Amino acid sequence: MGKRYFGLCGSSPAWLIAEIASSAKQVLLICKDKRSVESIEADLRFFLGSEQVLVFSDWDILPFEPLSPQAFISADRIATLNGLLTRKNYVCVTSIDTLAQKILEPSFIESTKFEIYKNSPLERDALRAKLSALGYSEVSLVEETGECAIRGSVVDIFASGLSKPVRVHFDAGSIAAIKTFDPDSQRTLDEIHSFLLLPVKEYSFDFCPFQEIVFAIKLRAKELEVPPREVARITRALRIGTHFPGVELFQS
Structure with a gap:
């Protein structure tokens, strides 16, 4: 049976968790x-330093509200999930409400993340297609997480998990800097x-056959009692590549 602690106040709960993390490694x-x-x-x-603390935040929208979370929120959540997959030592802090929301399969992150190296062979248009598939918005000026901008042989990206955006310089089919x-x-x-x-x-709709997506949406829509007219509108939007607000709720 696990231990129980009482009478903790102020910063003492965090100190206790830090002590537990020193031996448990993953908390x-x-x-x-x-x-x-x-x-x-x-x-x-x-107590632990910023590198060891991961925060898995909620979407900051009401349950079943037909809205998508802001890009920086989803980006932070994905970066945290990747940290859970790759780090050996961490304390992940979250809430009950957050765990009640949809969470990406680890396989999705593993199959879509992409390491970009200096001097590696990569065409600018190939990176542009990758950014689009991963949900980045193409803008004229990159200022926030989830945005990218393309100007000639230079691509600016504010990627998930980065504290600052990056500027990728291309030259002759490879990354120069x-x-x-x-x-x-x-x-x-x-x-x-x-x-x-x-x-x-x-x-992960960009990485699934369209018929599987439609089937999953209809199944989920039935659970949520979404009107048939709305389901038809959603499937039409996906057919032409439009991602509608609240799409995250329809993941199977």
Whole structure:
């Protein structure tokens, strides 16, 4: 039977979790609500350091509301899930409500993430197609997570899990340089050797046969009691490549 602790207050719960993490290595901390997550996160970062603390946040939308989470929220969630798959030591903080929401299959992240290296052979248009498939929005100026911009032989990307966007320079079918830049001033900062490109959307429709997608949507729509007219509108939107608000709710 597990141990129970009583009378903890202030920063003592975070200190206790940090002590447990020193031997348990991988800890999942489930808080009662979003406010509790935010409260203990800061204390855990103090005791453990930011690198060891992962936060799996909620979508910040009401249950079954026909809206999609903001891109930076999905990007943060995906980066956290990737951290759970790749890190040996971590404390992951989340809430009960968050765990009640849809969560991506680990296989989706493993099959879609893409490491980009300096001097590796890669065409600009191939990267553009990859970015589109992973849910990145093409804009004129990259300022937020989930955005990309293409100007000649230069591609700017603000990828999931990165603190700063990157600027990828192409030359003769390969990557000549990768540099970080400031999203506010757009000034180039440091040159790096590689970065990990993760999805920024929490559904995998671009990687499934269309008929399987339609079947999954109809099945899920029946569970949610979605009107047939709305189901028809959704399937038409997907057929022409339009991703509708609230699409994450229809994952099987």
